[in-house]
Amino acid sequence: MAGGTKRLPRAVREQQMLDAAVQIFSVNGYHETSMDAIAAEAQISKPMLYLYYGSKEELFGACLDRELSRFVEDVRGKIDFSQSPRELLRNAVLAFLEYIDANRASWMVLYNQATSSQAFAHTVREGRERIIELVGRLLQAGTRNPEPDTDFDMMAVALVGAGEAIAARVSTGDAGVNEAAELMINLFWRGLKGKQSDKDAPVSAR
Amino acid sequence: MAGGTKRLPRAVREQQMLDAAVQIFSVNGYHETSMDAIAAEAQISKPMLYLYYGSKEELFGACLDRELSRFVEDVRGKIDFSQSPRELLRNAVLAFLEYIDANRASWMVLYNQATSSQAFAHTVREGRERIIELVGRLLQAGTRNPEPDTDFDMMAVALVGAGEAIAARVSTGDAGVNEAAELMINLFWRGLKGKQSDKDAPVSAR
């Protein structure tokens, strides 16, 4: 009524809706959010939501997709893949945490929701697996003289877990980006070192 | 039919109900679980659930409490607090992962549910904070010559995050307890080492 009952091109409305949906989902969680609430936030009628996104689940999926894309694009954009593993990791970690820091509300919360929403846990799990693989390869590439039985995959699991935990801290403002990054990077390389052949100094001298 | 209206002492009924609730919550998640389903699983009537636990939320809370208590008791019982930090950590990690491994279904899933259920995220967060503090103290106690600016708390956050991730792997059977424990322990001490003053050997000489 009071709001703008304007005709908007499809693309614009889509974003408007997603903005509203991300906002409300983030605050209330998937289950506690009603389509009514999203429609109200977007200042449109419920049927529009269904016309554009089909169902609540699909709408949530679209939110996830958009936010994930933004995240990935942002981080990718800041990484130079021709760097050495060390530089690469540093850049990636920084880009990652900076994004989290700059988008506190939306990303982490949505991510947490998805993690435990039965219908999306699968999606999230797959995404995480891919990151774990990536981290695993990075580890392998960046480790000299690895112990013969080093389980890079498991190591990657642990590091990604640590990263998520730290990111959560950053997202709540309980940790600064730079300190967090430093710690992650240290953990990454140190956790990995061959057991005694500490060649860190020269390497990190680099 | 025949097995219906038995009078049971309160304590027994309570456990019966919690067993059923944990079972169903674990399988279906908090939101997807109906009180009907729990009552059916427990082979009692819904009013009993409400009589004993007041509401769905409280029932879930009770599940969480019981499972958490069991978990903590089990782990505590296996730790000798008079050991050196190194031994302590090793024992704690092993006890932790063994518990996860032995109680795959219930604990992790319940934990995940709680993490994202708005009403319980808080509870979980608090529990985690306490563990983080604990781990932080352990780190401090076990680290000699720490760098002056070492952020033990943040380090603990990372390690607990890593621990959760690995535990998740164990809980799905994708990782063995012993390998996982080894990795966690290594990560723990190595990630921590003062930057050059590697005094591990003597310490671990135990």
Next chain:
Amino acid sequence: MAGGTKRLPRAVREQQMLDAAVQIFSVNGYHETSMDAIAAEAQISKPMLYLYYGSKEELFGACLDRELSRFVEDVRGKIDFSQSPRELLRNAVLAFLEYIDANRASWMVLYNQATSSQAFAHTVREGRERIIELVGRLLQAGTRNPEPDTDFDMMAVALVGAGEAIAARVSTGDAGVNEAAELMINLFWRGLKGKQSDKDAPVSAR
């Protein structure tokens, strides 16, 4: 509110609900009837309908079943199967039309609804087929000197169609039971007679 908010045993409530449902479905048709309307008519809340019958479709099915059973039982009860085909048919036709006459509102309308309700057309069609078979056998049993190529099945189709049409007339009060019965019976046997007595030629010479 004003009505009786009493606790009733399951069986009683079931009938109460079916009564209401049959009433409303008959008046408004399947699609034009809302569960709200039925609940209001039955003076109960909507969830009760769903608790007892699961869905609107199933509720309609239950109506159909109950009315059909009553109908079949009533008609069967009035037929003596040891009679000659002629007597049998007479009794059956009378019983059939009398039932229709005595239960005008409910049965016919429900039947019509079902006929065209996509989800129930199938059921009705099957029921009709069984009646057609029955009628076909009756025809065969009651016909002497049938023409060799007599298609009893098709004849039965026609007769059942005629019967339904006449029944519809009876159900609206536009036809008396006895006259209608007489006509159906005549149609039945005469329509069937062997060709011998054919006085057709002169007529069509006209």
Next chain:
Amino acid sequence: MAGGTKRLPRAVREQQMLDAAVQIFSVNGYHETSMDAIAAEAQISKPMLYLYYGSKEELFGACLDRELSRFVEDVRGKIDFSQSPRELLRNAVLAFLEYIDANRASWMVLYNQATSSQAFAHTVREGRERIIELVGRLLQAGTRNPEPDTDFDMMAVALVGAGEAIAARVSTGDAGVNEAAELMINLFWRGLKGKQSDKDAPVSAR
């Protein structure tokens, strides 16, 4: 995409729309058909449907009218009203069944839909009454020595009912046009014969 915004003369558009509507209504039934579906099938926009036909109900009415007109015209066109009643009936029945046979999908289904759609039952009933009257007159004209109390109207009801039932069989392909016609014609005249030739007594004496 490309095939979109053509300007078509009113008459063409109207037929295009009716074609689509008949098609969809026939397949899905009145209630299960959405205006969206019809618009899509007709490859036009919904507002056009409303511009031309005002409402879903009116659109369905228009479908019914057109199909009915075609049906009546076709059948009328094949009948020579100067024939004897016998010939007339034969021609009419054949024309009728042939039309049904040639237009299986559309006509019968639409007709059935209308029969039970509350809003159109009335229309159908009226149409049927007119046919019944016609058939009644035909009977009267074709019957010599009628019994004094012959209820031609009721007889016509029965015969039309039988006709509809047989037509339904033809429309599903479960009966051939010629056999069906033969049967209907026989039923028509034989079912009607004056009582005189009654060989019933001995039979029922059994």
Next chain:
DNA sequence: AATGAATGAGATTTCATTCAT
């Protein structure tokens, strides 16, 4: 101690229909 019976409140979803261009 225990339960069958009952419901208020709200969720998702669909549809016929119209406005503004």
Next chain:
DNA sequence: AATGAATGAAATCTCATTCAT
């Protein structure tokens, strides 16, 4: 002449929760 954008209104169904016995 034609349509993309938009919605009011309602329908089906579910669930946590409580009464009366």
